[in-house]
Amino acid sequence: MSTAVQPLTRTAWVQGVKDATPLLGGYIPVAISFGLISIQSGFSVLETILISIFIYAGASQFLFVAMVASGAPLWLVVVMTLLINARHLVYGPNLAPYLNKDRRWIALMHGLTDQIFALAHVRLPQLPNEARIGWYTGAAILAWFSWIGGTALGAIAGGELTQRWPMINDILPFALPALFLVLIIPKCNNPLWALTIGASTLIALILKVLGYPNVAIPLAAFCGAIVFYALKNQPSIKGQ
Amino acid sequence: MDYSMWIALFSIAVGTYLIRLLPYLWMKQKLTKSQREDSIATMPTWLTVLGPTMIAAMFGTSLVPANLDTLSWIATLIGTLTTFLVWTQTRSMGWPILCGVIAFGIIKLCF
Numbered sequence: 001m002s003t004a005v006q007p008l009t010r011t012a013w014v015q016g017v018k019d020a021t022p023l024l025g026g027y028i029p030v031a032i033s034f035g036l037i038s039i040q041s042g043f044s045v046l047e048t049i050l051i052s053i054f055i056y057a058g059a060s061q062f063l064f065v066a067m068v069a070s071g072a073p074l075w076l077v078v079v080m081t082l083l084i085n086a087r088h089l090v091y092g093p094n095l096a097p098y099l100n101k102d103r104r105w106i107a108l109m110h111g112l113t114d115q116i117f118a119l120a121h122v123r124l125p126q127l128p129n130e131a132r133i134g135w136y137t138g139a140a141i142l143a144w145f146s147w148i149g150g151t152a153l154g155a156i157a158g159g160e161l162t163q164r165w166p167m168i169n170d171i172l173p174f175a176l177p178a179l180f181l182v183l184i185i186p187k188c189n190n191p192l193w194a195l196t197i198g199a200s201t202l203i204a205l206i207l208k209v210l211g212y213p214n215v216a217i218p219l220a221a222f223c224g225a226i227v228f229y230a231l232k233n234q235p236s237i238k239g240q
Numbered sequence: 241m242d243y244s245m246w247i248a249l250f251s252i253a254v255g256t257y258l259i260r261l262l263p264y265l266w267m268k269q270k271l272t273k274s275q276r277e278d279s280i281a282t283m284p285t286w287l288t289v290l291g292p293t294m295i296a297a298m299f300g301t302s303l304v305p306a307n308l309d310t311l312s313w314i315a316t317l318i319g320t321l322t323t324f325l326v327w328t329q330t331r332s333m334g335w336p337i338l339c340g341v342i343a344f345g346i347i348k349l350c351f
Contacts, residue, residue: 021334022334026302050249054250057256060252060256064248064249077248085256086259088260090294092265093263093266093283094283094291095264096264097271097283099264099268101268105264109257109260110257118298121291167345167349171344171348171349173306175341177302177316178320178336178337180299181299181323181340182333182337196292197292197293200293200297200300201296201300201303203297204298204299208304209308216300217298217301220297220301221293221297224293
C-alpha cells in the first residue's frame with residue numbers, strides 16, 4: 001500500500017469510477033442473487049429495490065429477507081442484521097486521516113462498504129488531498145448504483161438471467177479476489193507484514209470453508225493483528 | 241410490507257449508516273483535537289494494523305469459490321497466480337484483474 005501521492009491523469013471522479021469498475025464483477029452477480037431471493041421470500045420488486053437503496057449491506061440484506069421469511073421476531077431481525085455489520089466500525093477511523101473537513105463526507109459514509117473501504121484505504125493516500133472527495137464519490141456511487149441495478153435485474157428477471165448466462169454467477173465474481181489481491185499485495189513488502197497478511201488471509205479462507213462466513217472477516221483480521229504484535233519485536237523479522 | 245416491517249427496515253438502514261458514520265466522526269474529532277500535521281501518527285497502532293488485516297481477510301473469504309469442487313479450486317489458484325504475475329509486470333490495477341478473471345474463466349469453461 002504505497003502512500004506516494006500520484007498525479008491524476010483524469011478528473012478525480014472519473015478516476016474513482018475507473019478504479020471501482022472491477023467491483024462490478026463482484027457486486028452485480030450477488031445483487032442479482034439478492035433480488036431473486038428477496039422476490040422468492042415474498043417481497044415485491046419495489047420493496048426489494050428499496051432494501052438495497054437504504055440498507056446497502058449485502059450480508060444484512062440476505063439475513064433480513066431470510067429471517068423475515070422464516071417469521072423471526074422483528075427486534076431480533078434488527079439486532080442480528082446490525083451485528084453482522086459490526087466489522088464496519090473500523091473502516092471510518094482508518095480512512096479519517098485522509099479525509100478533509102468537507103461536510104459531504106458525512107453523507108458519503110453511506111457508501112462505505114467492505115469493498116469501497118479496501119479500495120479507498122489503498123487509493124486515497126495516493127491521491128492529492130483536493131481530489132479525494134471526487135474520487136470517493138465516483139467510486140462509491142458506481143458501486144451503489146451497480147448494487148441497486150443488479151438488485152432490480154435480479155428481482156425482475158433473475159432466474160432467466162442466471163440460466164441464460166451462467167457466467168454471471170460463475171466467472172465474474174472472481175474479479176473480487178483479484179481486486180483484493182492487487183490491493184493487499186503491495187503491503188507485503190517486508191516479512192512482518194507478509195506473515196500478518198498471510199495469516200489473516202489463510203484464517204479467513206479456512207473459516208469461510210468451515211461454514212463461518214460472518215465471523216470470518218473480523219476474526220481473521222483480529223488474528224492477523226495478534227500475529228503482527230507477536231512478531232513485531234522478534235529479532236529474526238527484518239525490514240519492518 | 242406492513243408498517244412494522246418498514247420500521248424494522250429503516251431501523252436497520254439507520255443503524256448500518258451510523259455504524260459507518262459515528263466511528264469516522266469520533267476519529268475525526270480525535271485527530272482535530274490532537275492538532276498535529278501528521279494525523280496517521282496520532283491514530284492508535286491497533287487501528288492501522290486492523291485496516292490491512294481486514295482487507296486481507298476479505299481477500300481470504302473471497303477466494304472461496306461458490307462450488308467447493310476441485311475444478312473451482314484449481315481455477316481459483318490459476319486465476320490468483322495470473323493476477324499476481326501480471327501485477328508484478330504492470331504494478332497496475334486493471335490489467336491484473338482482467339487477466340485473472342480471464343484465466344479463471346478459461347479454466348471454468350474449458351474443463
